[in-house]
Amino acid sequence: MRLDDPCIKKLEPPKLNVFERTYLPQIIDGLAVTGRHILGVLRGESITIEYPEQPHRPSPNYRGVHRLNKDEEGRVKCVACMLCATACPVHCIDIIGATAPEGWSDREKYPASFVIDELRCIFCGMCEEACPVDAVELTSFYDLTGLSREEMIFDKTKLLSVYDLTKDSEPSRMGNLTTF
Amino acid sequence: MLTFLGLTALLIKIGLVVGISQGAVAYLIYVERKIAAYAQDRIGPNRCGREFGVPLGLIQPLADGAKMILKEDVIPKYVHKTTFILAPMIAIVTATIGFAVVPFGPVGAGAPRLGADWPVQFQIAPGVDIGIVYILAIGSLAVYAVVLAGWSSNNKYSFLGGLRSSAQLISYEIPMGLSILGIVLLARSLDLNTIIEWQDRHGWGIFWQPIGFLIFLVSAFAETNRLPFDLPESEQELVGGFHTEYSAMKFGMFFLGEYLHVITVSFLTVILFFGGWDLPFVLSADQTSWISAIFKVIVMMSKVSMMIVFIMWIRWTLPRFRYDTLMNLAWKSLLPLGLLNLTVTAVLAQMILGG
Incomplete structure (x- = not known):
């Protein structure tokens, strides 16, 4: 552009x-x-915000501790498709799939074990996006602490208990798409 | 003559002034942090002492002081040791001894009396007739603290800070002196107490010397190294300026010196331009009772506190000057303005007040 350009x-x-x-x-x-x-x-x-006395409320799309959602019958929603474990950039999800028990007519597999290493997790939310059944989700828990490394490796029971803790305050972000 | 009783009284006064001013400095840091927080929509320190039921974090200064004393005092290997240790001492001594001639209440004929012939002077050295010159002289000595600290640290950042500071402080001394001369010509005295009494009779200095007041205020900010003139420190480009290498209480002494300087400058502003202990139509130099004396001290202290808060308010409002604009302000604006102000004042004083 010239210095005497009329557009200047x-x-x-x-x-x-x-x-x-x-x-x-x-x-x-x-x-x-x-x-x-x-x-x-x-x-x-x-x-x-005076934190310990006054709770801090993160924004609705905050990515905190994971939870494993349950369906209406209280069963774990996960179908052990391994998509989240594949999507995870730091490989912090470890799933052992097994054939679904008798009577679980809507799926073939379920996770026999579902472990997330919260210390390795970078809270990017890709597992949440990858999940086809919206089984794994990130909650607004931000004050995650522990005294040992072992304590911070969350297994299936613990992840399901996070769901029990947060299901009332935080409904599923993706909407309840159980049928597809 | 100085009797034994007089000496005791003097020592008590010195103890009181030094103790109160040092304590005040600790709380000024607290006030500064609070004002900083408020200006930025925060709350500021409010936790310290909550376990003991102290509200508003009021013992935060104690914690700050304890931190300063308990920290490791590092003297780097490459510094010039003698001057490195000397510099913070100079900073604090020059800031403290300025208080010797500052009246903080009625002095001289207006002083209240204990018994028939024992006037209680609210000043460490009453009747020093070169009060202003003394304060200016001591104030210029404070340059040495910064220059020595910057040079002895043997560090480029500190050195640049020291360089800037020496140029800045020396430049701003001139407009400061010129701005004071106006009120000195009017009151015909260099004694701070006489100037207060003159203002008590004729009205406050700010109405007689508005331009002088402005010049004085600007140069006072520069002399105390406070924002918008804190180029010697300028955290962003010089790390910490002259006190980069200092730690623990040596750093604390620079801090203390800066705030003592703020107090001195506030006292000086109030004495020269806001009538000192004077309150129009209420207080005058003729009242010598104890009640009026205490009232005068309270008036003086409130004025000084307001001035200090104003200085802090300015700090959190204005950004830092660039170096060349700083020098331009001193030499191209304040100096001619000060000279003009002085000339006009001198002519008018000669013509109206007479020789």
Whole structure:
């Protein structure tokens, strides 16, 4: 582009008059802005959340600890298709599939064991996206702590108990698509 | 003559002033953090002391102080040891001894009396007739702390901080001196107490010397190394400036020195331009009772506190100056303005008030 191109729009900074060139009006404006904020906090308009006393609510699409969903009959929804374990970029999901028990007419397989290593997990949410039956989901649990590495490896029981804990406060994000 | 009783009284006064000012500094840091938080819509320190039932984190300064003392005091191998240790001492000493001539209540003829002939002067060294010159001189000595710290650290960042600071402090001393001269010409005295009494009779200095006040305020900010003029430290480009290599209480002493400087400057502003202990129509130099004296001290302290809060408010409002604009402001704007102000004041004082 040439410098004399007619498309170039040249913006001139506005000329300041003598009073404005002392910068005093701008300083007073600035003081008014900070003053408003200071008085606002004194009136109780701060954005601080005092965490241990006041719970922090993450946004609805926050990706926290996993849960394994159950269907209406209380059975684990997972069909052991291994899609989540394949999608997982850090290989933190370990599933051992088995033939579904007698009477589970809607599927052939179920997970005999379903283990997620929460320490290895990067909480990217790809397992959740890959799952065809919306069995594995991420909850809004953010304060995940433990005293040992073993404690942080979540097995099927633990993941199902996370579902029991959160099923009322957090309905399934993908909608309840049990039939397909 | 200094009697034994007089000496005791003097020592008590010194102890009180030093103790109160150091304690005040600890709480100024707390106030500063609170104001910073409020300006950014946060709450600020409010946890410390909650277990003991102290509200609002009011013992946070104690925790801060304890942290400073208990931290490891690192003296790097490559520093110039003597000056490295000397610099924080200079910072704190120069900031403290300025208080010697600062009146914090009625002094001289207006002082209240214990008994018939025992006036209680609210000043460590009453009747020093070069008070302002003394404070300016001590204030300039504070440059040495920064320069020595920057040089002895043997570190490029510190060195640059020290360089900037020496140029800045020396430049701003000139407009500061010029701005004070106006009110000195009007009051015809360099004694801080006489200046207060003159303002008590004629009205506050800010109405007589509005331009002088402005110049003084700007140079005072520069002299205390506070934002918007904190180029010696400028965390973003110089890491920490002159105190990069300092740790533990040595760093704390620089901190203490800075806040003591803020207190001195606030006292000076109030004394020179806001009438010191004077409250129009209520307090005057003729009242010498104890009640009026205590009231005067309270008025003075509230004015100084308001000034300190204003300085902090400015800090969280304005961004830092660029180095060349800083120098331009001092040499191209404040200095001519100060000279003009001084000339006009001198002419008017000569013509109206008479020789």
